[in-house]
Amino acid sequence: MTASSETTTSGVVLTDAAVSKVKNLLEAEGRDDLQLRIAVQPGGCSGLRYQLFFDERSLDGDVVHDFNGVGVVVDRMSVPYLGGATIDFVDTIEKQGFTIDNPNAAGSCACGDSFH
Known part of the structure; x- marks a missing residue:
């Protein structure tokens, strides 16, 4: 997993795979x-x-970031929860979709769709 164009701890990061998938969509x-x-x-x-x-x-x-031509927007209320989070896209036999690795999440549920 490699982070694309902008790697900061203050914002969200999109991997190259996520950027490619978003561009396709x-x-x-x-x-x-x-x-x-x-x-x-x-x-x-x-x-x-x-x-x-x-x-x-x-x-x-x-807050808007550009990742190789893909604009990513985070509203001001979500910014504190997403600082340093990495968005990736996986496409394997076991799983397909966007994943979020968030250092701010203290825990999550088994489905991975929610956190605290």
């Missing part, structure tokens, strides 16, 4: 005005859950 959407928004919201069995989705909005306080 954006091409399939056929829109060039979308960015990947990563948010933390209340919910899930551990108290907080991640949300990743494409968004064209720009909200007050958003």
